[in-house]
Amino acid sequence: MNRDTFLNVLFPRRCPVCGEITEPAGSLICRACYPRLSPVKSPVCKICGREVLSSAEELCRDCARRRPSFSYGMALFNYNETAKRSMAKIKYGNKREYLDFYGAAMAARFGKAVCRMRADVLVPVPIHPSRRRARGFNQAEVLADEIGRRLGVPVYPNLLVRTKKTAPQKELSAAERLKNLSGAFAFGRPGERWERAGLHLLMEGHLSDRKKPPVVPETVILVDDIYTTGSTMEACARVLLENGVKNVYFLAVCITGGR
Numbered sequence: 001m002n003r004d005t006f007l008n009v010l011f012p013r014r015c016p017v018c019g020e021i022t023e024p025a026g027s028l029i030c031r032a033c034y035p036r037l038s039p040v041k042s043p044v045c046k047i048c049g050r051e052v053l054s055s056a057e058e059l060c061r062d063c064a065r066r067r068p069s070f071s072y073g074m075a076l077f078n079y080n081e082t083a084k085r086s087m088a089k090i091k092y093g094n095k096r097e098y099l100d101f102y103g104a105a106m107a108a109r110f111g112k113a114v115c116r117m118r119a120d121v122l123v124p125v126p127i128h129p130s131r132r133r134a135r136g137f138n139q140a141e142v143l144a145d146e147i148g149r150r151l152g153v154p155v156y157p158n159l160l161v162r163t164k165k166t167a168p169q170k171e172l173s174a175a176e177r178l179k180n181l182s183g184a185f186a187f188g189r190p191g192e193r194w195e196r197a198g199l200h201l202l203m204e205g206h207l208s209d210r211k212k213p214p215v216v217p218e219t220v221i222l223v224d225d226i227y228t229t230g231s232t233m234e235a236c237a238r239v240l241l242e243n244g245v246k247n248v249y250f251l252a253v254c255i256t257g258g259r
Contacts, residue, residue, distance in 0.1 A: 016086045016098035028101035037086075038078040040255060048230055049074040050255050060257070068230055070237040073250030074113060075227055076106055083254045087225055096137055102225075102253045103146025110251055111151055117249050120217035122148050122155045125224040125236055126162040126185065143253065144223040156217070158188040160236055177231035185236055187243040219247040227252040 012021040017033035024031065043052050045060035047068055052060055077083050089095040124140035132138055141157045148155040164184040222236055227250070237248040 013100075014095070014097065016089075016095070016101050017082060019089070019095075028104060036082040038080045038083070040075050040078055047072045048227065048255070050227075050257055051078065062229060062257075068234050068237065069241055070222070070233055070248040070250055073222075073227070073233065073252065074110055075252040075255035076102070076109060077254050079226060079228075079254040079256040087254065090139055090225070091135065094136070096139075096142060099139060099142045100146065103143045104150065106143065106251055106253065107147045107150035110147075114147075114151055114153065114221065114251075117219060117221060117247075119153055119219045119221045119249065121159065121220055122153050122223050123159045123220050123236075123240070124155070124157050125222055125232060126157070126160050128162045128165040130165060140224045143225065147223065147251070153221075156220075159217070159220070160239060161186050161188040177229055181231055181235040185239045187239055216244040218245065220245050220249070222248060222250040223252075224250065225253045227255040229256075 013026060013028065014020065015022045015030040015033050016028075017036055018030055020030070022028065022030050040049060040051055043055040043057065044050060045052055045063050046058050047063040047070075048060060049072065050060045050062075079087075086098060090098050122144040124138060124144040127135075127138050127140070138157070141155070144155045144157070147153070162184060163186045166180050166184050220240055222233055222240075224232065227233060233250050237250075240248050
C-alpha cells in the first residue's frame, strides 16, 4: 500500500459539494456532484471573464462602466448556490481540504493561459491578520500554493499585505466597495517568499534557477476565491501597479453574475 492510499484509508477525502466521502474513493470530488457546479462558458467579458449574453458583447456592464486597472482575468465556476455553500464551508466550516479540488481544477483549466501570461509570480489576495488567526489559513494563499506547485510558478504571499480590517462588503455597491477598500492593501516585501515558494520548486525540479523571479516582479497573477464586483481585485491591482509591477491578471474560483 503506497502512502497516498494509506492516508486515504485513514482520512478519506470528502467531496467539496456533498461533504461525503468521494466516489470514486480518493478522487477530489464525487463524479455525480461535479455537474452541480456551473463552469464558466463562452462568451465571456474580455476583461473579467464573466459570462455575457452574446459574443457581440465584448465587456460586461461592470467593466464597460469602469475600466479595471488589471489586464484581464478568468474564473472557474459561476457562483451558484452549490458553489456558494462549498465556499462557505471552506471559510466558515474549516474545510480547507476542499481547496485541493479547486486549486487542481484551476491549474488544469488555466495552465495554458498562465503560460501565455508569462507571469513571474502568483500573489494571493491577502486577508486581515485577525481573520487569518480566526480561520487558521488564507484560502487564496492555499489556492495559489496548489496552482503554483502544479504549474511551476512561485508564490509571493507577502507582496501584498492587508493593512485595514474593512466592513463586510456584501451589502455595498461597487463604488461603495471600492471606497471601503481604500487603503486596505499595501505593498509588502517582494523577495521574502523566495526561500519558501521558489526553493521547494527548484528542489522538486519544477523550476530552473534562471526562473527565479525578480525582487519586484513585472507580471503578477492575483489569486482569490470569489470575484463579485471586482473591487478587491481593482484595489490590489492599483497597489501593485503603483509600486512597479507592469502587468496584473487574476484567477478566481467563482464569479458572480453569469448569464
